[in-house]
Amino acid sequence: xxxxxxxxxxxxxxxxxxxxxxxxxxxxxxxxxxxxxxxxxxxxxxxxxxxxxxxxxxxxxxxxxxxxxxxxxxxxxxxxxxxxxxxxxxxxxxxxxxxxxxxxxxxxxxxxxxxxxxxxxxxxxxxxxxxxxxxxxxxxxxxxxxxxxxxxxxxxxxxxxxxxxxxxxxxxxxxxxxxxxxxxxxxxxxxxxxxxxxxxxxxxxxxxxxxxxxxxxxxxxxxxxxxxxxxxxxxxxxxxxxxxxxxxxxxxxxxxxxxxxxxxxxxxxxxxxxxxxxxxxxxxxxxxxxxxxxxxxxxxxxxxxx
Amino acid sequence: xxxxxxxxxxxxxxxxxxxxxxxxxxxxxxxxxxxxxxxxxxxxxxxxxxxxxxxxxxxxxxxxxxxxxxxxxxxxxxxxxxxxxxxxxxxxxxxxxxxxxxxxxxxxxxxxxxxxxxxxxxxxxxxxxxxxxxxxxxxxxxxxxxxxxxxxxxxxxxxxxxxxxxxxxxxxxxxxxxxxxxxxxxxxxxxxxxxxxxxxxxxxxxxxxxxxxxxxxxxxxxxxxxxxxxxxxxxxxxxxxxxxxxxxxxxxxxxxxxxxxxxxxxxxxxxxxxxxxxxxxxxxxxxxxxxxxxxxxxxxxxxxxx
Numbered sequence: 001x002x003x004x005x006x007x008x009x010x011x012x013x014x015x016x017x018x019x020x021x022x023x024x025x026x027x028x029x030x031x032x033x034x035x036x037x038x039x040x041x042x043x044x045x046x047x048x049x050x051x052x053x054x055x056x057x058x059x060x061x062x063x064x065x066x067x068x069x070x071x072x073x074x075x076x077x078x079x080x081x082x083x084x085x086x087x088x089x090x091x092x093x094x095x096x097x098x099x100x101x102x103x104x105x106x107x108x109x110x111x112x113x114x115x116x117x118x119x120x121x122x123x124x125x126x127x128x129x130x131x132x133x134x135x136x137x138x139x140x141x142x143x144x145x146x147x148x149x150x151x152x153x154x155x156x157x158x159x160x161x162x163x164x165x166x167x168x169x170x171x172x173x174x175x176x177x178x179x180x181x182x183x184x185x186x187x188x189x190x191x192x193x194x195x196x197x198x199x200x201x202x203x204x205x206x207x208x209x210x211x212x213x214x215x216x217x218x219x220x221x222x223x224x225x226x227x228x229x230x231x232x233x234x235x236x237x238x239x240x241x242x243x244x245x246x247x248x249x250x251x252x253x254x255x256x257x258x259x260x261x262x263x264x265x266x267x268x269x270x271x272x273x274x275x276x277x278x279x280x281x282x283x284x285x286x287x288x289x290x291x292x293x294x295x296x297x298x299x300x301x302x303x304x305x306x
Numbered sequence: 307x308x309x310x311x312x313x314x315x316x317x318x319x320x321x322x323x324x325x326x327x328x329x330x331x332x333x334x335x336x337x338x339x340x341x342x343x344x345x346x347x348x349x350x351x352x353x354x355x356x357x358x359x360x361x362x363x364x365x366x367x368x369x370x371x372x373x374x375x376x377x378x379x380x381x382x383x384x385x386x387x388x389x390x391x392x393x394x395x396x397x398x399x400x401x402x403x404x405x406x407x408x409x410x411x412x413x414x415x416x417x418x419x420x421x422x423x424x425x426x427x428x429x430x431x432x433x434x435x436x437x438x439x440x441x442x443x444x445x446x447x448x449x450x451x452x453x454x455x456x457x458x459x460x461x462x463x464x465x466x467x468x469x470x471x472x473x474x475x476x477x478x479x480x481x482x483x484x485x486x487x488x489x490x491x492x493x494x495x496x497x498x499x500x501x502x503x504x505x506x507x508x509x510x511x512x513x514x515x516x517x518x519x520x521x522x523x524x525x526x527x528x529x530x531x532x533x534x535x536x537x538x539x540x541x542x543x544x545x546x547x548x549x550x551x552x553x554x555x556x557x558x559x560x561x562x563x564x565x566x567x568x569x570x571x572x573x574x575x576x577x578x579x580x581x582x583x584x585x586x587x588x589x590x591x592x593x594x595x596x597x598x599x600x601x602x603x604x605x606x607x608x609x610x611x612x
Contacts, residue, residue: 181569182565248554263489
């Protein structure tokens with residue numbers, strides 16, 4: 001492999017993105033990521049400078065990079081860290097929280113970090129919440145997802161944020177799309193989007209400003225920007241379906257650069273052109289306990305769990 | 307791995323189909339394949355006993371098994387072998403044709419075999435037809451597909467058959483679906499089906515009665531029934547995208563039995579429930595030379611090629 005030179009300035013490149021046929025040096029890569037994020041935010045009508053954005057931060061590269069990028073682009077973005085109480089012998093949540101706190105101390109003094117201690121509020125860690133359900137690790141991941149979605153939305157509403165931003169990258173989105181396609185989950189397909197509008201039932205607007213970047217690109221951004229993030233995956237994610245799907249997509253990407261990009265964006269284009277499932281979304285109503293939107297009658301899945 | 311016993315008679319099984327949790331002995335496996343084919347033909351409304359069916363036979367396990375099954379089920383099924391003139395140092399078409407001829411001599415005396423010699427009719431083998439086009443092997447496979455589709459349909463029309471049956475198995479269909487999903491080809495997705503009705507423009511009805519069987523199952527059927535078939539893949543198929551997609555699906559199937567079945571049938575169900583691309587099919591017109599349906603103005607792609 002020859003040394004690639006930055007397309008902008010001919011300096012040694014820090015990254016060569018085969019899918020874009022684009023090699024860039026540190027300075028121009030950072031600039032490119034931020035510029036592309038801004039254009040994706042605008043194109044997808046995610047939010048405006050006057051919006052109050054809550055960024056869900058986990059301590060990983062994607063969410064910390066997202067927070068930094070949004071602040072650099074001049075958006076009003078505060079962070080939310082949910083301490084799920086995951087220990088599993090490696091202090092996972094405790095260590096993740098430290099990365100988030102360290103990060104937040106080094107950024108713009110105007111940006112706030114909110115921390116939600118799940119066990120403090122509900123008396124139970126996410127693993128304890130999942131215990132009542134059968135199904136082992138798989139069930140735990142699904143309970144964890146449910147808890148995070150519910151709590152992120154609740155906190156955003158209670159604190160007056162009108163957009164919830166998450167750090168999902170293209171690898172995440174392509175794997176979710178792949179899973180939905182394998183079971184042809186029409187309703188999930190219909191709902192999968194880098195931006196979801198608020199509904200009238202208490203769900204705030206959701207946005208994924210990094211959904212166009214490969215995981216490799218968000219990792220490179222974090223490293224180049226000296227963002228100190230937790231390298232470990234969640235200990236409970238071992239063997240998770242999403243990781244297997246990512247492996248499959250990675251091997252396909254290795255065979256043919258741009259596979260993931262093509263897969264995700266051709267899907268978004270087909271949706272936009274309405275060449276897409278005219279499936280009815282299930283009727284939603286308000287949870288009788290927390291008031292958030294739910295497809296279930298009575299209480300929502302979270303309130304039933306808790 | 308323990309020895310599996312036939313679910314029907316407890317004899318030693320010849321196949322264990324993990325995706326169906328079903329092990330069967332030779333006798334019951336053959337019975338099962340034929341019964342399942344019949345029920346798939348009926349459920350998908352492919353054809354009736356009074357229909358005249360032309361089976362496209364290549365000399366491979368799928369198409370020869372299909373021909374045999376249709377005859378055993380009492381359908382009126384004749385064969386069509388297209389000699390594409392593929393040699394590539396291994397006499398591929400010549401040897402394929404011998405398997406087809408040998409097979410046809412051993413089956414019901416009422417069933418006829420039609421042989422079309424491409425070079426005899428058009429003065430060129432499929433490789434020679436593809437030569438005029440740029441793009442190497444990939445282009446050859448696409449030209450070969452075009453030629454086969456056109457000629458199968460032409461012969462069926464000219465000889466008065468009202469259904470054209472092909473031996474595509476589930477692995478074939480899942481790979482095609484996967485390819486269409488990766489590029490989100492809405493029009494192809496809309497058209498992918500185990501049965502396609504005739505149109506008013508000269509396309510006969512098409513059916514894929516084996517689309518619910520894994521390749522492993524059609525191979526087992528051929529072997530158990532002593533059908534002598536060509537084992538080699540087409541020499542030009544090396545490195546074909548469809549083979550790579552099949553490999554990927556196979557590795558996923560190994561991880562989780564039933565992946566392919568689920569993928570294909572959840573897609574068909576979604577289409578049936580109309581939870582599906584409302585995309586407009588391009589307008590078709592009649593080719594001014596051969597009269598078959600074409601999306602192109604003037605002559606169809608085949609007539610332009612020839």
